[in-house]
Amino acid sequence: MKVLHVGAKTYPPRHGGVERIVYEVADGMKGVESHFFVEEKVEADIGRNVTMLKKGLLLRFRQTRKYCRREEIDIVHLHKEPLVPLAIMLQLSGVRCVWTNHGCAWRLARWAWFHRVAFWILDYIGCLVLRRVVFVGEPDRRYFQKLLPFRRLYLISNGVSCYHDDRRERCGTMVYVGRLSPEKNILSLIEAADRAQVKVDLYGPFDRRDGGYRQEVMSKLRDSHYVQWNGAVSSDVVSGTLARYSCFVNPSFSEGLPVSVLEAAAEGLCLVLSDIEQHRVLRFPVCQYINPNDIELGAIEVLACDGAQNREHVRTKYSKGQMVRAYYEMYSEMI
Incomplete structure (x- = not known):
C-alpha cells in the first residue's frame, strides 16, 4: 500500500x-x-x-x-x-x-x-x-x-507515545510548548504569571503571519521577571524537554485535539488548561481548568499532585x- x-x-x-x-x-x-x-x-x-x-x-x-x-x-x-x-x-x-x-x-x-x-x-x-x-x-x-x-x-x-515512567526530580516551573500565536493566548499568560509571581517557561516558534504579535510578546517578555522564552524545540526533543517539568499550561482559546497537551500528559505532567470544550472532552484526571479570558495562576491546586494518572489516561485513550x-x-x- x-x-x-x-x-x-x-x-x-x-x-x-x-x-x-x-x-x-x-x-x-x-x-x-x-x-x-x-x-x-x-x-x-x-x-x-x-x-x-x-x-x-x-x-x-x-x-x-x-x-x-x-x-x-x-x-x-x-x-x-x-x-x-x-x-x-x-x-x-x-x-x-x-x-x-x-x-x-x-x-x-x-x-x-x-x-x-x-x-x-x-x-x-x-x-x-x-x-x-x-x-x-x-x-x-x-x-x-x-x-x-x-x-x-x-x-x-x-x-502519542509514552516515554518516561521514571520518578526523576522535576522543577516547579510551569511549561508551555506550542506555537506562539494570538489564539494561544500567550500575552495573557505572561501577564497572569507576573501577577501571580509564578515562573513559566515558553517553548515554540512564533507565527510567521503576524510579526506585530511577535513584537508584542517579546516586549512583554523583556519586562517580565517570571516568564522566559526558550525558542523552538524540534519534535525529537519535546518529550525530554517536558520531562523536566511537573506542570503544563495551555490557556488557548480554541483547539482541535492539542498534541502538546497529550505529549505533556504522556510525560506524567499535571495539566492547567483553558476551560474550553476541546479540553474538557479529553477528561484528564489530574487537570485544573482556567478561564482563558481571565487567567489566574495564583491558586493552582494540581501543582501538588502526581500526574502519573494522566500518563495512564494517554495510554488507554490517546x-x-x-x-x-x-x-x-x-x-x-x-x-
Missing part, C-alpha cells in the same frame, strides 16, 4: 501538531510506503519520497495526479482545510482520498469574519462531498454530524498505536 500525505509544513516535523501527527501515522505503519507533499522547501538529502507542494489549485491538482500515476499511489491523505477543493477535484478524477480536519479555523477569533465564514464553508462542503472525512476533535465532529446527519463523519483522536490502527483500517477499507 502507498499513501501520499499532503499538507504538512515540513517532514520530518520541526514543530506543530499537524506535522507531528503526519509523522507518527507514517512512522507507525511499517507495511505502508509513505510519500509526502510539504509546504516548505525540501532539503536535497531528505529523500525521494518528500516533495514540495506547488502553489495554486490547478498546479497542485496536476502535480498530485501526475505523482499518483508515476508512483502508483493508492490513497491521498490531505491534512489542511484549504486543501478541501483539491481533495474534491482528486476524488472526482477517481483518486481515493482522505481528508483530516485537525481543528476548525473558523473558531479562531483572530480571523476576520469573512475569513471565518470561508473556512466554515470549506468544512461544510468537505463534509458534504468527500467520502472519508476524519475529525481529530469530538466537538468539531459532533457539530458537523448534527448539520449532516445523513453523512458518516469519522473520529480518530490524535495519539495512544499512538490506537491512532495508527484506526487510520490503517480506514486505508484498508478503501482499497
